[in-house]
Amino acid sequence: MPKETILVIQSDPKIRVLCHEYLSSRGYQVITAGDYESAIRAAFDGHVDLYLIDLQLPDVNGLDLLERIKAFQPEAQTIIISGNLTNEHLLRALQLGVKGFLVKPFGTKELLDSTKKILEDHRLLRARIQSHVLNPLFEISESFLSEIDQRHVLRQIVGIAKQETRADLITLLLVDSKSSSLNTALSTGVIPGDLEAEVKKLQQRLAEWVLIHREPFITVEGVDPQGWFQKSMASRQLASSICVPLLRKDRVIGVLQMSKKEGTPSFNQNDLALATVLCRQAAILIDNVQLFDEVKRKAQDLEEAQLDAIKALAEALESKDAYTRDHSDRALQHAVAVAEKMGLSDMQKDRLKYAAVLHDIGKIGVPENILKKPTRLTPEEYEIIKTHPEKGAEIIRHIKSLAQVVPLVLYHQEQYDGKGYPKGLAGDEIPIESRIVAVLDAFDAMTSDRVYRKAPGRQRAVEELKRYAGTQFDPQVVQAFLEVISETSPQTPLPSQIEPSSVSQS
Known part of the structure; x- marks a missing residue:
């Protein structure tokens, strides 16, 4: 040593x-x-x-x-x-x-x-500080790396201060970054009802003094460095007080204020030293949490703006093609029910909801004269239509929260037998959510009027789904979907177990 x-x-x-x-x-x-x-x-x-x-x-x-x-x-x-x-x-x-x-x-x-x-x-004091103050704070810092919120951090800091100094009243105030005012973030301890307002007013005045002077303050019975505080404390049944700034990068981000009631031992220099070290470490931690929250808020704001942009695109698409608007609404309703029927996880259900609503967003890039063409599409026009899954995936690719929805939109036109587009995936290579959207998409197309034809009808749609289960569609998804619409629409008979078909749609 x-x-x-x-x-x-x-x-x-x-x-x-x-x-x-x-x-x-x-x-x-x-x-x-x-x-x-x-x-x-x-x-x-x-x-x-x-x-x-x-x-x-x-x-x-x-x-x-x-x-x-x-x-x-x-x-x-x-x-x-x-x-x-x-x-x-x-x-x-x-x-x-x-x-x-x-x-x-x-x-x-x-x-x-x-x-x-x-x-x-x-x-001994340094060892005590190390074991009782720094170690818990280091544990808080480590847990912050995984999950933590500011409220939890503040409770931990106040808890350590109370345990180590035996303070009766503790108030942790944080500086508002916009107004530069001190606001109470957390307070603990019982104040007699008739004195509560006066005590809080005194605490605020002391905290503001520390904020201005950027230095700790301690007062004990019989010693009053400022000439006004001891008398004010006595009238409020307080014997001693410590107030310490939380300094971070040459700025005060908060103030820790502690008081003891009359009849209890006063604070001493060791308490002040301990509170100083505690506040030094706490300031780093709180500043990091606030920075994390700020970054998170900005990321959320950016993501919300991106989502709003996509919603605007979706609304623009709906104005181009009224079928798309009603189709998305119906797809969402059926998607939730099929997901429940098939026992999908909550995460899969959330992804499926987005996919059901956004799977046709790429049609915003398809010319309106093709979307609304009243006659059969030419091969060239059909190739243009086939680009909409990739265009849709590209539109949502840059939104972090929709990252796992991108492949669902991209592959919703794949077929169970590998003859779909754009990648020709087959069977379980196709995400289950995309396989569900494919069935919903086909059923809705066959039960809705289009500009170039009348709807084939609900019964025909059910027959077609059964016919192409195992080729164009996942047979388990078809089974679940038909059970759903049978339960929600009594006129649709409950299907028997669907056998995979070897017939492909022409």
């Missing part, structure tokens, strides 16, 4: 030498300074584990020096050395987080005992 570093800031050269020689002999790395400037340089030059500061330096009060050190090293561990420690000095020293005092003259045993105890306590 590396040697712990002690900075002795002492105006008396004899005491400086005593501390340096004795503590060095005990295994510590000791640096000495005799005035303000040299002390600040030494503090800035490297990490210091413990400061021994003379209260009366030649050019500055030792507590003023400590305050400067605390500005860049908030967790600085300190022993104040003095021959005349007044009550005013004592209160200020405690407020600054001083951990021990040595009264001149003192012996080497007192020096070593105080040093060892404070450094040992600090080591």
Whole structure:
């Protein structure tokens, strides 16, 4: 383990030498300074584990020096050395987080005992923070990689704060990115009904102070650094409070505010140190969650815009071909029922619903004179019609949420015996959802009037489906579909088990 570093800031050269020689002999790395400037340089030059500061330096009060050190090293561990420690000095020293005092003259045993105890306590605090604060936060961070929402993260942070500091009231406020105002995100603890509004108002005022000054705030009974907070707390039955900013990339993203009620032990410097580390880690996590949510929202907005564009295309197609509009509606109704009948999974059902509605979207790229032609299509025109599955797949290909629907649209004109288009797939090579759409498509075409012919009729459609089950159509899908329409339309007789046919449609 590396040697712990002690900075002795002492105006008396004899005491400086005593501390340096004795503590060095005990295994510590000791640096000495005799005035303000040299002390600040030494503090800035490297990490210091413990400061021994003379209260009366030649050019500055030792507590003023400590305050400067605390500005860049908030967790600085300190022993104040003095021959005349007044009550005013004592209160200020405690407020600054001083951990021990040595009264001149003192012996080497007192020096070593105080040093060892404070450094040992600090080591234990770091270990406690590591095991009880950082580890749970690391676990939250890991779970965030799979699934997590901001509310869950906030509950975890507040839970750790309550467990480690025994706070009675905890409020976590987050900065609104648009208005820059502080809004309560999560609050825990019981406030007496007649004081609730006043306590919340006080918490908000303290949080706003921390937001502006970007530094932690701690107050305990008898010590009020701001001159107004202690009196306000007492009137609201609160004894002490800690408020810490959540800093991320030079900006405050939130504030953690904790209070203890009268009659309970006040917060101490260890609580502040722990809350500071907690908020440092929590800020990273919350910022990541918010960034994730922002990216997710933008992706959803983009996807919704793409879906809206497709809907607009579908509406344009419906205006070109009225049959397509009614056909999509009927296909969706039958698709849901057939999916249930065949025991498809929820994911397959969702894909099938999209496929039933969007399978003909590619017809938007087919000239209107071909779609509405009142006579039989020429071979060239039929080839143009046959491009609509590929055009439809291309239209929806760029929408992430429809990625698994793309092949369903592409293959809805494939035939069970491999004689369909565009790829000539056969049997189980064709997605089950596409096989269902093929049956729905054919049945609806045969039971609807078109510009070039009257509908052959429902009974004829049933006969054709039975006839081409096993060749053009999946026989199991035909069976399920005929059972569905038999149940929904009593005039259609329930089919017997369909045997695959070897006859192909001409």
